[in-house]
Amino acid sequence: MALATLTTKGQVTIPKQIRESLKLRTGDKIEIIITEKREALIRPISKKVDDIFGKLHVPGRKAVSVESMNNAIKNRMKAKF
Numbered sequence: 001m002a003l004a005t006l007t008t009k010g011q012v013t014i015p016k017q018i019r020e021s022l023k024l025r026t027g028d029k030i031e032i033i034i035t036e037k038r039e040a041l042i043r044p045i046s047k048k049v050d051d052i053f054g055k056l057h058v059p060g061r062k063a064v065s066v067e068s069m070n071n072a073i074k075n076r077m078k079a080k081f
Contacts (some may be wrong), residue, residue: 014042 002015014024022044024030029045 018042 002018004012031043033041
């Protein structure tokens, strides 16, 4: 069993053996779920390229050229500054 201590700021350091077991790295997000028994479950939120591949695809939509994307970025940057 791994123990952690709650700081006065409400922060908890996840013990190394738990981080390694969950394959957590600096900057990773975790989800904390409270059960009906008032227990906390910690789940890593991981998005792999394979998980999100094709999410932006819209059937029937015409492909946008790299030149068009670059122009849109330039125009947006000009508008901000």
